[in-house]
Amino acid sequence: xxxxxxxxxxxTRPRVAxxxxxxxxxxxxxxEALVVAGLTCDVLLDRELRLDLLADAGQxxxxxxxxxxxxxxxxxxxxxxxxxxxxxVLEGWGLRVINRYETxxxxxxxxxxxxxxxxxxxxxxxxxxxFTPAAGLSALDELSYPAVLKPVVGSWxxxxxxxxxxxxxxxxxxxRQTLGGYAQQVVYAQEYIEKPGRDIRAFVIGERPICAxxxxxxxxxxxxxxxxxxxNCPLTPxxxxxxxxxxxxVGGGLLALDVLxxxxxxxxxxxxxxTMEFRNSSAPxxxxxxxxxxxxxxxxxxxxxxxxx
Amino acid sequence: MLAVQEAVLxxxxxxxxxxxxxxxxxxxxxxxxxxGELEIVSLQPLRLELAPPCEEDWGE
Numbered sequence: 001x002x003x004x005x006x007x008x009x010x011x012t013r014p015r016v017a018x019x020x021x022x023x024x025x026x027x028x029x030x031x032e033a034l035v036v037a038g039l040t041c042d043v044l045l046d047r048e049l050r051l052d053l054l055a056d057a058g059q060x061x062x063x064x065x066x067x068x069x070x071x072x073x074x075x076x077x078x079x080x081x082x083x084x085x086x087x088x089v090l091e092g093w094g095l096r097v098i099n100r101y102e103t104x105x106x107x108x109x110x111x112x113x114x115x116x117x118x119x120x121x122x123x124x125x126x127x128x129x130x131f132t133p134a135a136g137l138s139a140l141d142e143l144s145y146p147a148v149l150k151p152v153v154g155s156w157x158x159x160x161x162x163x164x165x166x167x168x169x170x171x172x173x174x175x176r177q178t179l180g181g182y183a184q185q186v187v188y189a190q191e192y193i194e195k196p197g198r199d200i201r202a203f204v205i206g207e208r209p210i211c212a213x214x215x216x217x218x219x220x221x222x223x224x225x226x227x228x229x230x231x232n233c234p235l236t237p238x239x240x241x242x243x244x245x246x247x248x249x250v251g252g253g254l255l256a257l258d259v260l261x262x263x264x265x266x267x268x269x270x271x272x273x274x275t276m277e278f279r280n281s282s283a284p285x286x287x288x289x290x291x292x293x294x295x296x297x298x299x300x301x302x303x304x305x306x307x308x309x
Numbered sequence: 310m311l312a313v314q315e316a317v318l319x320x321x322x323x324x325x326x327x328x329x330x331x332x333x334x335x336x337x338x339x340x341x342x343x344x345g346e347l348e349i350v351s352l353q354p355l356r357l358e359l360a361p362p363c364e365e366d367w368g369e
């Protein structure tokens with residue numbers, strides 16, 4: 001995707017930070033790709049952050065370097081709450097944060113994602129939001145069974161439940177009330193889409209999809225974190241159009257879009273992930289996703305450099 | 310074949326872990342014996358700790 005260029009001298013390289021919870025395969029690939037793209041990349045740990053909310057970007061990052069010396073901060077925290085708050089603070093100081101706070105905040109919250117996509121006219125499964133088990137059961141009756149209960153905030157297929165009837169739904173909602181915090185008590189109920197044993201994960205850079213995979217599984221939850229198998233998915237004009245519109249609706253950036261194939265052939269946007277995992281996706285697609293991300297970051301910092309010079 | 314930097318023991322099961330030469334600080338690795346998730350908390354000297362358990366807000 002990106003042509004490898006000879007590395008720039010260390011002193012002239014734009015400096016970016018990658019904020020992480022720890023280093024996974026993705027962060028290792030990204031750091032290498034950022035260096036190949038001609039950037040200097042400092043890795044910062046979210047566990048070490050101490051942010052003075054009454055001061056500005058002149059304060060030191062955990063490595064002692066003033067935050068304002070970074071031309072971009074790539075948020076790669078596995079902790080969504082830490083990543084969101086860090087993005088909010090750093091962006092408030094005028095720093096370039098990737099992904100932008102507003103985009104990440106929309107994607108981190110399934111209710112906000114649904115609303116944002118609905119306003120943009122993006123096709124998606126029917127959804128009901130309710131705040132009590134009783135209202136949730138009524139909402140599920142409207143959707144009809146089977147249906148899917150999801151945490152409003154959550155990932156990796158955690159705590160998803162496919163409920164086949166009101167008895168199952170009642171049990172799940174009762175457990176959520178007893179075991180969960182308030183976020184778990186919000187009822188986000190989604191129409192169950194009978195998938196063809198797979199879903200689609202499309203990778204978007206900016207607002208353009210660069211590749212996609214099928215995630216196949218005998219289980220109805222097809223996340224690769226839950227054992228879904230990845231294979232290449234062609235970027236059809238319909239898929240490209242859906243991804244471009246959905247990415248634009250949430251503000252664009254580095255995004256992984258989950259798409260469902262409905263039995264009637266329609267493509268439905270299911271979720272958008274703002275801290276994409278891609279370790280298993282470059283091989284089947286033949287696309288160097290880390291290099292594409294690094295190129296996006298490099299292009300984002302170039303205007304900053306131009307302004308400074 | 311990975312270039313091995315140095316061997317270190319899993320803090321959970323004492324199995325020897327071979328760490329590649331390009332290992333990064335705070336990188337997660339899995340113990341081949343017990344399957345425990347480990348974090349490289351020091352490169353010089355090489356030291357491993359159990360990785361923090363998955364939290365409710367972790368994800369993509």
